Amino acid sequence: MDEMPVPPLDDRALDALLTGARAGQSGFDWLVPFVEDLEQSAAAPAPVVRPVLATLLAQGFSTEKGDLPATAASNVTGPAPQAAGLPKWRKKRMLISELLAGLATKLAGLGMAAKAGLGLTLAAASTTAAGAVGVLPAPAQHAVATVVDATTPFSFPDTANAKSSFGATVSNDATGASDGVPGVDGKAVSDAAKNKHTADAPTSTVDAGTPATGVGANTGATGLDRANQTPAAGHVPTSVPAATGNSGTPGSPASNGLGTAATTPAAGHVPTSVPPVTSGGSTSASNGLGTAATTPAAGHVPTSVPARP
C-alpha cells in the first residue's frame, strides 16, 4: 500500500476537527466524512445489560458497607492485622521451626573449619556430660575422669581406678596395713567384690565398712545372720550349737564323740561310754579276745584263740 505524501500533521488541528471546529480550519476536510461515519457507529443504543451489571446499576454500592469499590480505595496501606491471631500451639510450632531454620541457615553459612570446630566442641561437651554421669565405658570413663581431674577442680567417678586398686586393697587387708589386724576379712572382700562388679552400682568404691543393700548384699557377722537375710529365713535355726570336743584337741575326755552324739536326735541309741583304747602288744589280751570281751557281745566271744598250725 503506497503512502501519499501527507502535509505535516498538526495534532492541534486534528484536535480541532475532533472537537467540532470547522473542517476548513483544521486542514482535514477529506477526513470529515470518515469521522462522521465513526460517529454513526458510536451512536448505537446502549448495549443490553447483563445481570451482574444490572444489579450494580440498580442497587449501587455503599461505601459504608465496605463494598468492593470502597474497599479497593481503603486498602492502600495493606490489610489490617488479624485480631485473633494464630492459636498457641501453632505459634509455638512456628517459633521452633523459625529457630531451627535460623540455626540451619547460620550453620550453612559457616566455613568448613568453623563447622569442624563446632562439631568437635559438641562432641567434647557430650562426652563430658556422659562422663559426669558415669555412663561411659570403663576406658573412656577413666580417660575423661583423668582429664577432668587434671584440668578442673572437679572429679568424676573412675571405675577403672577403683577396680585396678581392688587387689591392693585386699593385699593391705591381708597384711594388716589397712586396719592393723593381719588376715583377710573374707566377708568384707566378698562384699566389696560384689559391689565392684555389680552393674547397677558402678560408682561404689571398695569400702568394706559401708554395707551394700539389696539382695545378695549380706552383712551378717555369722552364717545365721546372713541366712536370716535370705527368703528362707523362717527355716534357719535360731542358734548355733556350742563348740564341743568333736572338734577339740585329741586326747581330751570328751573327745570320743559320745557327747556330741548325745545331742543328736539318735541320742537314745548312743552307748554311754567308749571302751578304753589299748595299745596292741602292750597287754596280754593282744590277741583281740580281751578287747572283744569288753563289748556287749562278750558272751559270744570265744575264750581262747586256736593255736596256729
Add this chain to the structure above:
Amino acid sequence: MERKVDKTGVSSGRPLGRAPFGPDFDCLLAAAQTGAPWALERIYTGLSPAVVGYLRVQGAADPEDLTNEVFLSVLRGIGSFAGTEPELRSWVFTIAHSRLVDERRRISRRPQTAGGPVDELPDRAGGDAEHEALERLSRQRVHDLCEQLAPDQRDVLLLRLMAGLTIEAIAAAMGRSEGAVKALQRRGLANLRTILERDPVSL
C-alpha cells in the same frame, strides 16, 4: 448528540458525543463515587454506546458482552478515579482497549472485521427504516476502510478519532512511546487518504 454536517463539510454541534455529561460532570462523579445508582446508570448510558461501537468496529467477538465487562470494571473502580470528563472518557476507553487485547490473546486469532459489524447490529424496535439503513451504510464503510489499515494504525486512528484519546493516552493504552504512536497515526492517516482518493465512492 448527533453532529450536524452541512454540505461544505463544516461541522457544528457536539462532536462524537465526547461530552455527554456537560457541566454537571463533577456532581455526577461525586455521586457515582458514593455508589448512587442514578449516577452509575447515567455514566453507563452516556459512554457505553461509544464503547460498544468502538469494540464492534474493532471486531470484538461479542461487543455487548465485552462492554458489560468493561463497565463492571469502570463502575467498581470509579471510587479511585479523579479527573475531568475527557479524562474519564479516556480512562474508560483505555480499559476497553485492554479488554479487547485480552480477548484477542484469549481467542488467539486476528481481529475479524469482515462481515461482522453490519450483520450483527442489534435491531431497534420502532426505529426509522431510512435512518437504520443509513447507519448500516456508515458502519459498512467504516468497516471496509478499517479492514484496509494495518492493525496498529487502525487501533491508533480509532482511539484517536472515535474514542478521542490524546497521543499520550493512546501511548499508555498501547504500551508504546508517544513518538511511535504519532508515527502510526501519520501513516494511518496517509493510508486512509490514499484509500479515499482512490475510491471516493467508499464514503
